[in-house]
Amino acid sequence: MTPNETRGSLAGTLLILGRLALAAIFLFAAYAKLKPQAAVPWSGSSIKTSLSLFAMQVDSYQLLPPQLVSPAAHFLPPFELFLGLWLLSGVLLRYASLITTLLLGAFFAVMVRTYMAGLEINCGCFGPGERLGPLTLLRDGSLLALALVVTIGAFLQGRKSRELSAPTAVTTPQRAD
Protein backbone atom coordinates (compact mmCIF):
# COMPACT_ATOMS: atom_id res chain seq x y z
CA MET A 1 0.00 0.00 0.00
CA THR A 2 1.43 3.38 -1.01
CA PRO A 3 1.48 6.31 1.43
CA ASN A 4 -1.27 7.93 -0.62
CA GLU A 5 -3.44 4.86 -0.35
CA THR A 6 -2.77 4.63 3.40
CA ARG A 7 -3.82 8.24 3.93
CA GLY A 8 -6.85 7.77 1.72
CA SER A 9 -7.81 4.72 3.72
CA LEU A 10 -7.35 6.62 7.00
CA ALA A 11 -9.52 9.45 5.72
CA GLY A 12 -12.18 6.93 4.73
CA THR A 13 -12.06 5.30 8.18
CA LEU A 14 -12.38 8.66 9.90
CA LEU A 15 -15.27 9.54 7.62
CA ILE A 16 -17.03 6.41 8.82
CA LEU A 17 -16.23 7.26 12.45
CA GLY A 18 -17.50 10.81 12.00
CA ARG A 19 -20.68 9.53 10.38
CA LEU A 20 -21.25 7.02 13.19
CA ALA A 21 -20.58 9.68 15.83
CA LEU A 22 -23.15 12.00 14.24
CA ALA A 23 -25.61 9.11 13.98
CA ALA A 24 -25.13 8.24 17.66
CA ILE A 25 -25.56 11.86 18.70
CA PHE A 26 -28.78 12.27 16.71
CA LEU A 27 -30.18 8.98 17.97
CA PHE A 28 -29.33 9.98 21.54
CA ALA A 29 -30.87 13.44 21.04
CA ALA A 30 -34.10 11.88 19.77
CA TYR A 31 -34.13 9.32 22.59
CA ALA A 32 -33.56 12.03 25.23
CA LYS A 33 -36.53 14.00 23.93
CA LEU A 34 -38.88 11.05 23.49
CA LYS A 35 -38.13 9.07 26.64
CA PRO A 36 -40.47 9.38 29.63
CA GLN A 37 -39.54 12.53 31.53
CA ALA A 38 -40.94 11.24 34.80
CA ALA A 39 -40.67 7.83 36.40
CA VAL A 40 -43.26 6.20 34.16
CA PRO A 41 -42.86 3.39 31.62
CA TRP A 42 -42.59 3.98 27.88
CA SER A 43 -45.99 4.30 26.20
CA GLY A 44 -47.74 6.36 23.56
CA SER A 45 -48.96 8.60 26.34
CA SER A 46 -45.46 9.08 27.79
CA ILE A 47 -44.13 10.04 24.34
CA LYS A 48 -46.97 12.53 23.91
CA THR A 49 -46.16 14.05 27.30
CA SER A 50 -42.45 14.22 26.48
CA LEU A 51 -43.19 15.99 23.20
CA SER A 52 -45.44 18.47 25.02
CA LEU A 53 -42.65 19.12 27.49
CA PHE A 54 -40.23 19.61 24.60
CA ALA A 55 -42.72 22.09 23.10
CA MET A 56 -42.24 24.22 26.22
CA GLN A 57 -38.49 24.24 25.59
CA VAL A 58 -39.02 25.24 21.97
CA ASP A 59 -41.42 27.95 23.14
CA SER A 60 -38.90 29.34 25.61
CA TYR A 61 -36.64 30.33 22.68
CA GLN A 62 -39.32 32.94 21.82
CA LEU A 63 -38.70 32.40 18.14
CA LEU A 64 -41.89 30.83 16.85
CA PRO A 65 -45.52 31.88 17.29
CA PRO A 66 -47.47 29.52 19.61
CA GLN A 67 -49.32 27.91 16.69
CA LEU A 68 -45.99 26.78 15.15
CA VAL A 69 -44.29 25.73 18.39
CA SER A 70 -46.22 22.51 18.80
CA PRO A 71 -45.80 21.30 15.18
CA ALA A 72 -42.07 22.07 15.36
CA ALA A 73 -41.71 20.23 18.69
CA HIS A 74 -43.59 17.21 17.35
CA PHE A 75 -41.55 17.14 14.12
CA LEU A 76 -38.00 17.59 15.42
CA PRO A 77 -37.43 14.50 17.62
CA PRO A 78 -38.81 12.00 15.05
CA PHE A 79 -36.79 13.77 12.37
CA GLU A 80 -33.66 13.49 14.50
CA LEU A 81 -34.40 9.79 14.89
CA PHE A 82 -34.81 9.42 11.13
CA LEU A 83 -31.61 11.38 10.47
CA GLY A 84 -29.70 9.27 13.01
CA LEU A 85 -30.83 6.07 11.32
CA TRP A 86 -30.06 7.48 7.89
CA LEU A 87 -26.52 8.42 8.95
CA LEU A 88 -26.10 5.02 10.53
CA SER A 89 -27.09 3.29 7.28
CA GLY A 90 -24.57 5.28 5.24
CA VAL A 91 -26.96 5.36 2.30
CA LEU A 92 -26.69 8.55 0.22
CA LEU A 93 -24.30 9.90 2.82
CA ARG A 94 -23.72 13.15 0.95
CA TYR A 95 -27.36 14.14 1.32
CA ALA A 96 -27.72 12.83 4.87
CA SER A 97 -24.66 14.74 6.05
CA LEU A 98 -25.69 17.87 4.14
CA ILE A 99 -29.12 17.88 5.80
CA THR A 100 -27.45 17.20 9.16
CA THR A 101 -25.12 20.16 8.65
CA LEU A 102 -27.98 22.45 7.68
CA LEU A 103 -30.02 21.34 10.70
CA LEU A 104 -27.12 21.76 13.11
CA GLY A 105 -26.34 25.12 11.53
CA ALA A 106 -29.91 26.24 12.15
CA PHE A 107 -29.80 24.99 15.75
CA PHE A 108 -26.50 26.73 16.35
CA ALA A 109 -27.73 30.03 14.88
CA VAL A 110 -30.86 29.95 17.07
CA MET A 111 -28.82 29.12 20.16
CA VAL A 112 -26.33 31.93 19.54
CA ARG A 113 -29.17 34.39 18.95
CA THR A 114 -30.88 33.31 22.17
CA TYR A 115 -27.70 33.46 24.20
CA MET A 116 -26.82 36.90 22.84
CA ALA A 117 -30.33 38.09 23.67
CA GLY A 118 -29.65 37.17 27.30
CA LEU A 119 -32.46 34.63 27.60
CA GLU A 120 -31.71 32.24 30.44
CA ILE A 121 -33.42 29.09 29.29
CA ASN A 122 -32.87 25.38 28.94
CA CYS A 123 -31.11 24.29 25.77
CA GLY A 124 -33.48 21.41 25.05
CA CYS A 125 -30.75 19.83 22.91
CA PHE A 126 -30.60 16.52 24.75
CA GLY A 127 -33.85 16.67 26.66
CA PRO A 128 -34.83 18.98 29.50
CA GLY A 129 -32.75 20.34 32.35
CA GLU A 130 -29.65 21.52 30.51
CA ARG A 131 -29.08 25.24 30.63
CA LEU A 132 -28.12 27.08 27.46
CA GLY A 133 -24.63 28.48 28.04
CA PRO A 134 -21.11 28.72 26.65
CA LEU A 135 -20.51 24.99 27.08
CA THR A 136 -23.60 24.02 25.10
CA LEU A 137 -22.63 26.53 22.41
CA LEU A 138 -19.12 25.08 22.25
CA ARG A 139 -20.52 21.56 22.02
CA ASP A 140 -23.04 22.37 19.30
CA GLY A 141 -20.47 24.42 17.39
CA SER A 142 -18.15 21.39 17.46
CA LEU A 143 -20.94 19.13 16.25
CA LEU A 144 -21.60 21.55 13.42
CA ALA A 145 -17.91 21.52 12.48
CA LEU A 146 -17.88 17.73 12.56
CA ALA A 147 -20.97 17.56 10.36
CA LEU A 148 -19.32 19.97 7.94
CA VAL A 149 -16.14 17.88 7.77
CA VAL A 150 -18.19 14.71 7.21
CA THR A 151 -20.22 16.42 4.49
CA ILE A 152 -17.11 17.64 2.67
CA GLY A 153 -15.53 14.21 3.04
CA ALA A 154 -18.66 12.48 1.75
CA PHE A 155 -18.82 14.72 -1.32
CA LEU A 156 -15.12 14.22 -2.06
CA GLN A 157 -15.39 10.49 -1.63
CA GLY A 158 -18.47 10.39 -3.84
CA ARG A 159 -16.64 12.27 -6.57
CA LYS A 160 -13.65 9.96 -6.29
CA SER A 161 -15.89 6.88 -6.53
CA ARG A 162 -17.59 8.24 -9.64
CA GLU A 163 -14.23 8.91 -11.28
CA LEU A 164 -12.96 5.43 -10.51
CA SER A 165 -16.11 3.76 -11.81
CA ALA A 166 -16.36 5.89 -14.98
CA PRO A 167 -15.09 4.11 -18.15
CA THR A 168 -11.83 5.51 -19.46
CA ALA A 169 -12.41 7.40 -22.66
CA VAL A 170 -10.09 6.17 -25.41
CA THR A 171 -9.82 8.62 -28.20
CA THR A 172 -8.37 7.72 -31.51
CA PRO A 173 -6.77 10.55 -33.42
CA GLN A 174 -8.80 11.24 -36.49
CA ARG A 175 -7.07 11.64 -39.73
CA ALA A 176 -7.48 15.05 -41.20
CA ASP A 177 -7.99 13.75 -44.64
Next chain:
Amino acid sequence: MIFRTNQGFSPRVASRASWAAAILTAFAILAPAITAQTATPASAKTAAPAHKRAADTAAPGAPVKTIGNRNAPITMEVFSDYQCPSCGNFFENTLRPMIQDYVANGKVYLVHHDFPLQMHTYSGQAARWANAAGMIGQFQDVDAALFDNQAKWPVDGDIEKYVAGALSPANFKRVQGILKGCTAAPPTSKADRTAPQADPGCPVDPYIVQDIVLGYQVPVQATPTFIIHYKGQSYPASSGIITWPILKQFFDTLLSQ
Protein backbone atom coordinates in the same frame (compact mmCIF):
# COMPACT_ATOMS: atom_id res chain seq x y z
CA MET B 1 -9.72 22.58 -6.15
CA ILE B 2 -8.22 22.56 -2.70
CA PHE B 3 -9.36 19.25 -1.30
CA ARG B 4 -8.67 16.82 -4.08
CA THR B 5 -6.32 15.84 -6.83
CA ASN B 6 -6.91 13.44 -9.66
CA GLN B 7 -5.89 10.74 -7.19
CA GLY B 8 -8.74 11.60 -4.79
CA PHE B 9 -7.73 13.24 -1.46
CA SER B 10 -4.37 15.03 -1.64
CA PRO B 11 -2.05 13.37 0.89
CA ARG B 12 -1.39 16.60 2.85
CA VAL B 13 -5.00 17.64 2.92
CA ALA B 14 -6.17 14.12 3.69
CA SER B 15 -3.79 13.99 6.62
CA ARG B 16 -4.96 17.34 8.00
CA ALA B 17 -8.58 16.46 7.41
CA SER B 18 -8.01 13.14 9.15
CA TRP B 19 -6.66 14.84 12.26
CA ALA B 20 -9.43 17.42 12.24
CA ALA B 21 -12.06 14.73 11.87
CA ALA B 22 -10.45 12.65 14.62
CA ILE B 23 -10.43 15.55 17.07
CA LEU B 24 -13.98 16.55 16.23
CA THR B 25 -15.20 12.97 16.44
CA ALA B 26 -13.63 12.54 19.85
CA PHE B 27 -15.14 15.79 21.07
CA ALA B 28 -18.53 14.97 19.64
CA ILE B 29 -18.56 11.60 21.37
CA LEU B 30 -17.41 13.07 24.65
CA ALA B 31 -19.57 16.20 24.49
CA PRO B 32 -22.76 14.71 25.93
CA ALA B 33 -20.73 13.32 28.80
CA ILE B 34 -19.05 16.68 29.36
CA THR B 35 -22.37 18.44 29.67
CA ALA B 36 -24.13 15.57 31.42
CA GLN B 37 -23.38 17.18 34.74
CA THR B 38 -25.72 20.01 33.79
CA ALA B 39 -28.49 17.65 32.73
CA THR B 40 -31.65 16.91 34.65
CA PRO B 41 -30.86 16.89 38.34
CA ALA B 42 -32.00 13.96 40.38
CA SER B 43 -33.75 16.33 42.75
CA ALA B 44 -36.04 17.47 39.94
CA LYS B 45 -37.50 13.98 39.77
CA THR B 46 -38.26 13.62 43.45
CA ALA B 47 -41.79 12.50 43.99
CA ALA B 48 -42.72 14.96 46.73
CA PRO B 49 -43.21 18.56 45.64
CA ALA B 50 -40.78 20.94 47.30
CA HIS B 51 -43.59 22.84 49.03
CA LYS B 52 -44.68 19.63 50.73
CA ARG B 53 -41.14 18.91 51.87
CA ALA B 54 -40.93 22.48 53.14
CA ALA B 55 -44.27 22.19 54.93
CA ASP B 56 -42.85 19.40 57.08
CA THR B 57 -40.49 21.83 58.73
CA ALA B 58 -42.57 24.97 58.54
CA ALA B 59 -43.50 26.56 61.84
CA PRO B 60 -47.09 27.60 62.60
CA GLY B 61 -48.01 30.91 61.06
CA ALA B 62 -45.99 30.26 57.95
CA PRO B 63 -46.96 32.45 55.01
CA VAL B 64 -49.38 30.84 52.59
CA LYS B 65 -47.97 31.56 49.15
CA THR B 66 -50.21 29.25 47.19
CA ILE B 67 -53.15 29.85 44.89
CA GLY B 68 -55.88 27.34 44.22
CA ASN B 69 -57.04 24.02 45.55
CA ARG B 70 -54.37 21.95 47.26
CA ASN B 71 -56.05 18.79 45.91
CA ALA B 72 -55.89 19.89 42.27
CA PRO B 73 -54.43 17.11 40.06
CA ILE B 74 -51.52 19.27 38.92
CA THR B 75 -49.18 21.19 41.19
CA MET B 76 -46.93 23.84 39.72
CA GLU B 77 -44.12 25.31 41.78
CA VAL B 78 -42.64 28.56 40.55
CA PHE B 79 -39.36 30.04 41.76
CA SER B 80 -39.54 33.71 41.06
CA ASP B 81 -37.93 37.09 41.70
CA TYR B 82 -40.24 40.10 41.91
CA GLN B 83 -37.77 42.38 40.17
CA CYS B 84 -36.82 40.03 37.32
CA PRO B 85 -38.38 41.18 34.02
CA SER B 86 -38.85 37.63 32.74
CA CYS B 87 -40.71 36.76 35.95
CA GLY B 88 -42.98 39.78 35.41
CA ASN B 89 -43.61 38.77 31.83
CA PHE B 90 -44.24 35.17 32.87
CA PHE B 91 -46.70 36.28 35.55
CA GLU B 92 -48.65 38.68 33.34
CA ASN B 93 -48.84 36.56 30.20
CA THR B 94 -48.80 33.01 31.50
CA LEU B 95 -49.59 32.73 35.20
CA ARG B 96 -52.40 35.28 35.21
CA PRO B 97 -54.44 33.51 32.48
CA MET B 98 -53.56 30.21 34.13
CA ILE B 99 -54.88 31.43 37.50
CA GLN B 100 -58.07 32.69 35.88
CA ASP B 101 -58.61 29.43 34.02
CA TYR B 102 -56.95 26.25 35.30
CA VAL B 103 -56.35 27.35 38.89
CA ALA B 104 -59.89 28.73 39.21
CA ASN B 105 -61.28 25.50 37.77
CA GLY B 106 -59.38 23.32 40.23
CA LYS B 107 -57.01 21.79 37.71
CA VAL B 108 -53.79 23.41 38.91
CA TYR B 109 -52.45 24.29 42.35
CA LEU B 110 -49.90 27.09 42.13
CA VAL B 111 -47.10 27.34 44.67
CA HIS B 112 -44.90 30.42 44.77
CA HIS B 113 -41.31 30.23 45.98
CA ASP B 114 -39.16 33.28 46.48
CA PHE B 115 -35.81 33.27 44.79
CA PRO B 116 -34.66 36.90 45.02
CA LEU B 117 -31.49 37.39 43.04
CA GLN B 118 -28.56 39.22 44.56
CA MET B 119 -28.28 41.50 41.53
CA HIS B 120 -31.73 43.01 42.13
CA THR B 121 -31.65 45.73 44.77
CA TYR B 122 -35.24 45.52 45.94
CA SER B 123 -36.38 41.99 45.15
CA GLY B 124 -35.57 40.72 48.65
CA GLN B 125 -37.62 43.52 50.21
CA ALA B 126 -40.48 42.81 47.80
CA ALA B 127 -40.34 39.15 48.86
CA ARG B 128 -40.66 40.27 52.48
CA TRP B 129 -43.86 42.18 51.69
CA ALA B 130 -45.30 39.21 49.79
CA ASN B 131 -44.45 36.83 52.64
CA ALA B 132 -45.94 39.16 55.24
CA ALA B 133 -49.11 39.36 53.14
CA GLY B 134 -49.04 35.57 52.93
CA MET B 135 -49.03 35.42 56.74
CA ILE B 136 -52.43 37.10 56.84
CA GLY B 137 -53.83 35.23 53.82
CA GLN B 138 -53.44 38.12 51.37
CA PHE B 139 -50.62 36.77 49.24
CA GLN B 140 -52.42 36.66 45.91
CA ASP B 141 -53.32 40.36 45.85
CA VAL B 142 -49.87 41.54 46.87
CA ASP B 143 -48.15 39.10 44.51
CA ALA B 144 -50.19 40.49 41.61
CA ALA B 145 -49.62 44.11 42.70
CA LEU B 146 -45.85 43.62 42.83
CA PHE B 147 -45.73 42.17 39.33
CA ASP B 148 -48.27 44.65 37.95
CA ASN B 149 -46.09 47.53 39.12
CA GLN B 150 -42.74 45.95 38.45
CA ALA B 151 -41.65 48.86 36.30
CA LYS B 152 -42.45 51.40 39.05
CA TRP B 153 -41.29 50.36 42.51
CA PRO B 154 -37.72 49.38 41.53
CA VAL B 155 -37.14 53.01 40.51
CA ASP B 156 -36.98 54.22 44.12
CA GLY B 157 -37.70 51.10 46.18
CA ASP B 158 -41.06 52.39 47.38
CA ILE B 159 -42.76 49.02 47.48
CA GLU B 160 -44.98 49.99 50.38
CA LYS B 161 -47.11 52.27 48.21
CA TYR B 162 -48.14 49.45 45.89
CA VAL B 163 -48.72 46.97 48.69
CA ALA B 164 -50.95 49.55 50.39
CA GLY B 165 -52.91 49.91 47.17
CA ALA B 166 -53.52 46.16 47.03
CA LEU B 167 -54.75 45.71 50.63
CA SER B 168 -57.43 47.15 52.85
CA PRO B 169 -56.08 49.73 55.37
CA ALA B 170 -56.52 47.24 58.21
CA ASN B 171 -54.68 44.47 56.42
CA PHE B 172 -51.95 46.83 55.35
CA LYS B 173 -51.39 47.79 59.00
CA ARG B 174 -51.12 44.12 59.92
CA VAL B 175 -48.55 43.54 57.20
CA GLN B 176 -46.61 46.61 58.27
CA GLY B 177 -46.68 45.28 61.82
CA ILE B 178 -45.18 41.97 60.73
CA LEU B 179 -42.31 43.73 58.99
CA LYS B 180 -41.53 46.32 61.65
CA GLY B 181 -38.64 44.27 63.02
CA CYS B 182 -37.01 43.87 59.62
CA THR B 183 -34.10 46.28 59.72
CA ALA B 184 -31.18 44.38 58.18
CA ALA B 185 -30.85 43.63 54.49
CA PRO B 186 -33.23 40.92 53.27
CA PRO B 187 -31.91 37.48 52.26
CA THR B 188 -31.11 36.93 48.60
CA SER B 189 -29.78 33.98 46.63
CA LYS B 190 -26.02 33.92 46.12
CA ALA B 191 -24.15 33.07 42.97
CA ASP B 192 -21.87 30.78 44.98
CA ARG B 193 -24.93 29.01 46.46
CA THR B 194 -24.03 29.83 50.05
CA ALA B 195 -26.90 30.00 52.52
CA PRO B 196 -28.44 33.46 52.69
CA GLN B 197 -28.57 35.31 55.99
CA ALA B 198 -31.90 35.99 57.67
CA ASP B 199 -32.49 39.04 59.84
CA PRO B 200 -33.15 37.56 63.32
CA GLY B 201 -35.72 40.25 64.00
CA CYS B 202 -37.66 39.68 60.78
CA PRO B 203 -40.33 36.95 61.05
CA VAL B 204 -40.62 36.39 57.30
CA ASP B 205 -36.92 35.98 56.52
CA PRO B 206 -36.68 32.29 57.52
CA TYR B 207 -39.34 31.48 54.94
CA ILE B 208 -37.50 33.35 52.21
CA VAL B 209 -34.29 31.56 53.19
CA GLN B 210 -36.17 28.25 53.10
CA ASP B 211 -37.36 28.97 49.55
CA ILE B 212 -33.88 29.97 48.41
CA VAL B 213 -32.37 26.79 49.84
CA LEU B 214 -35.08 24.76 48.09
CA GLY B 215 -34.18 26.59 44.91
CA TYR B 216 -30.54 25.62 45.31
CA GLN B 217 -31.61 21.98 45.53
CA VAL B 218 -33.66 22.07 42.29
CA PRO B 219 -31.26 23.71 41.18
CA VAL B 220 -32.71 27.03 40.07
CA GLN B 221 -30.23 28.51 37.60
CA ALA B 222 -32.41 31.33 36.33
CA THR B 223 -35.74 32.89 37.15
CA PRO B 224 -38.49 32.06 36.57
CA THR B 225 -38.00 28.34 37.03
CA PHE B 226 -40.93 26.02 37.50
CA ILE B 227 -41.55 22.38 38.30
CA ILE B 228 -44.74 20.52 37.51
CA HIS B 229 -46.01 17.56 39.53
CA TYR B 230 -48.75 15.20 38.45
CA LYS B 231 -49.89 11.91 39.96
CA GLY B 232 -46.90 11.77 42.28
CA GLN B 233 -44.45 12.34 39.44
CA SER B 234 -42.24 15.37 39.08
CA TYR B 235 -41.27 16.63 35.65
CA PRO B 236 -37.89 18.28 35.04
CA ALA B 237 -37.58 21.94 35.93
CA SER B 238 -38.10 24.42 33.10
CA SER B 239 -36.97 28.00 33.01
CA GLY B 240 -37.74 31.03 30.91
CA ILE B 241 -40.95 32.40 29.54
CA ILE B 242 -43.41 29.79 28.36
CA THR B 243 -46.60 31.10 26.76
CA TRP B 244 -49.92 30.10 28.23
CA PRO B 245 -51.19 28.19 25.14
CA ILE B 246 -48.13 25.91 25.23
CA LEU B 247 -48.25 25.43 29.00
CA LYS B 248 -51.98 24.72 28.76
CA GLN B 249 -51.27 22.12 26.10
CA PHE B 250 -48.85 20.39 28.45
CA PHE B 251 -51.42 20.41 31.26
CA ASP B 252 -54.06 19.01 28.89
CA THR B 253 -51.68 16.22 27.86
CA LEU B 254 -51.13 15.34 31.52
CA LEU B 255 -54.84 15.49 32.36
CA SER B 256 -55.71 13.26 29.39
CA GLN B 257 -53.48 10.42 30.67
